[in-house]
Amino acid sequence: MAMGKTPGSGDEGEEGVFAEINITPLTDIFLVLLIIFMVTSSVIVQQGPGGGAKAGLKVNLPKGGAADVTARTTDLSVAVLADGRFVLAGNVVSQDELQKAFDEAKAKDPDTIVIVQADEGVPHGTVVHVMELAKKAGLGQLAIGVREGE
The missing domain is CATH 3.30.420.270 (Nucleotidyltransferase; domain 5)
Incomplete structure (x- = not known):
């Protein structure tokens, strides 16, 4: 966790925690989940409910x-x-x-x-x-x- 001064504090001797949130790791997790969802949904569509010709059997x-x-x-x-x-x-x-x-x-x-x-x-x-x-x-x-x- 990042340690530093809180914004707006005038006292340079005190250390505090930043009040900012880093959303980059959260965004990375959502993008990975989106990719997993897209890949699995395309596989499910290709397999189809009954398999065979209705499922895109070529x-x-x-x-x-x-x-x-x-x-x-x-x-x-x-x-x-x-x-x-x-x-x-x-x-x-x-x-x-x-x-x-x-x-x-x-x-x-x-x-x-x-x-x-x-x-x-x-x-x-x-x-x-x-x-x-x-x-x-x-x-x-x-x-x-x-x-x-x-």
Whole structure:
């Protein structure tokens, strides 16, 4: 703590404590807390409430022609990640759960379109497997999601 004369005291023999407050350390603490808050909040936003595609899961779609399929609310969008996992409605699902979702979609609306959004690095066989699962459930309208090319 800084020792010295109190402002305005005329007696030079007495020592007193300054009545001033140094707010620099307090400001430093608040700035560190602000940085910690900003970093943790951005991580929480990226993880999202349910994980998966709703949380900003990026699938690197291959480039293609103009997008001519517009998704309806009844259509199913299946994302195939680079590691081969399936994502349906923002949740990672197994092959059995995917087949069950296809069966339920067929029961609700036989004209449901299955949009397969596969990462650029996914083997062709995995995409074909998802399409075969949809055909097996009776969903014949299939589309492949792509990015618009130049």
